[in-house]
Amino acid sequence: MMKDTTTTLDTTWVRSQFPAFAEDVLQDQAFFENAGGSYTCAPVINRLTRYYTQRKVQPYAPYEASTLAGAEMDEARSRLAAMMGVDTDELSFGPSTTQNTYVLANAFRQHLNTGDAIIVTNQDHEANTGPWRRLAEEGIEVREWQIDPETGHLDVATLDNLLDEKVKLVCFPHCSNVVGEINDVALICAKARANGSYTCVDGVSYAPHGFVDVNALGADIYLFSAYKTYGPHQGIMIIRRGLGEALPNQGHYFNADSLYKRFTPAGPDHAQIAASAGMADYMEALSAHHGHAASGAAAARAAHSLMRDHEATLLQPLLDYASAKNSVRLLGPDQAANRAPTVALASQIPGEELAVRLASMGIMAGGGDFYAVRALAAQGVDPAHGVLRVSFTHYTTEAEVSKLIAALDQVL
Numbered sequence: 001m002m003k004d005t006t007t008t009l010d011t012t013w014v015r016s017q018f019p020a021f022a023e024d025v026l027q028d029q030a031f032f033e034n035a036g037g038s039y040t041c042a043p044v045i046n047r048l049t050r051y052y053t054q055r056k057v058q059p060y061a062p063y064e065a066s067t068l069a070g071a072e073m074d075e076a077r078s079r080l081a082a083m084m085g086v087d088t089d090e091l092s093f094g095p096s097t098t099q100n101t102y103v104l105a106n107a108f109r110q111h112l113n114t115g116d117a118i119i120v121t122n123q124d125h126e127a128n129t130g131p132w133r134r135l136a137e138e139g140i141e142v143r144e145w146q147i148d149p150e151t152g153h154l155d156v157a158t159l160d161n162l163l164d165e166k167v168k169l170v171c172f173p174h175c176s177n178v179v180g181e182i183n184d185v186a187l188i189c190a191k192a193r194a195n196g197s198y199t200c201v202d203g204v205s206y207a208p209h210g211f212v213d214v215n216a217l218g219a220d221i222y223l224f225s226a227y228k229t230y231g232p233h234q235g236i237m238i239i240r241r242g243l244g245e246a247l248p249n250q251g252h253y254f255n256a257d258s259l260y261k262r263f264t265p266a267g268p269d270h271a272q273i274a275a276s277a278g279m280a281d282y283m284e285a286l287s288a289h290h291g292h293a294a295s296g297a298a299a300a301r302a303a304h305s306l307m308r309d310h311e312a313t314l315l316q317p318l319l320d321y322a323s324a325k326n327s328v329r330l331l332g333p334d335q336a337a338n339r340a341p342t343v344a345l346a347s348q349i350p351g352e353e354l355a356v357r358l359a360s361m362g363i364m365a366g367g368g369d370f371y372a373v374r375a376l377a378a379q380g381v382d383p384a385h386g387v388l389r390v391s392f393t394h395y396t397t398e399a400e401v402s403k404l405i406a407a408l409d410q411v412l
């Protein structure tokens, strides 16, 4: 462990925590599709392996393997919840964020009354908009909070015009997976709450860049996907107690008193939930390695700052390059301070074609619509033509970003 506190990320140490970087088959491949799914950190892989080899039994029975299995699942929920400022039973796992919103929308379908209204955006990934829009079939009024077609920005003043006493729920992203701008979640949630509306925040694109304090943000629902936050393929839902108890139970009737079981009708993936404790291990080790807090919420905050500072430093040159390049249109803000390192570029060449060209140059990136069909269309980009998306995270190095810029310069 380092002796002094530092704000500079030790990327050599960081990369040593991700076995992918040591794999021969991945050498000389710069990974820029992290918004699709990130590499898995060693603590998660180790826990998953241990679970499958030593604890792969029905959890919560009195024999030792089972007790350990159940305890590890509980540990994952309690440590992640503590890091995110909520009670343990306010955090639950489901198969994916898309399935989680589907279940939540069904709960709201039963909870809302004809004539009630909800607000959705056209900035979201389809997961946090499509299921909500279907409530229109039940007589719920669906209002669309629209982005600026030039900038992709969601203006809070526009939200003000949509809020009234009929609005019971506001669904929006912490950060869009193509616009990249970080929305002012605390402000939006405060406005919704003052209006008597609940909030459902899609944190999927933001969470890889830091586990946030959901209590401080004031969201009623905060969703993210662990396979993008260095963990296994699970969706994680934080549902605050007031809302979770008000919505009708979607699980087995006899589990209704258990908040964390109310919105997970499917049987949980025991091994993956247990392995998710490895994400907490990693964030804590990251914080401690840089001389900051060794555990809990303080470690999560320190890891968040370390990651964000590093990412912003690497992101600005890429944004400067893309903004200056005449043959592409950079979607979203050109300043790193208020965006995630998820950069969508629209060009005359289809997004997937650009990704193919980059692949031959050792750049792993993706092209297409990224299920943000509405956001692309609203910005005048044909979703079928698609964008090139290059997205990175804290384990990315300056050398990789330079390699990306050089490669982009050849293909664009």
Ligand SMILES: Cc1ncc(COP(=O)(O)O)c(C=O)c1O
Residues within 6 Å of the ligand: 035, 036, 095, 096, 097, 098, 099, 125, 127, 128, 173, 175, 176, 177, 202, 204, 205, 224, 225, 234, 235
């Ligand atoms: C912003 C955003 N929201 C939601 C999702 C859906 O998550 P999941 O794959 O867990 O359903 C994604 C997936 O790419 C995403 O990028």
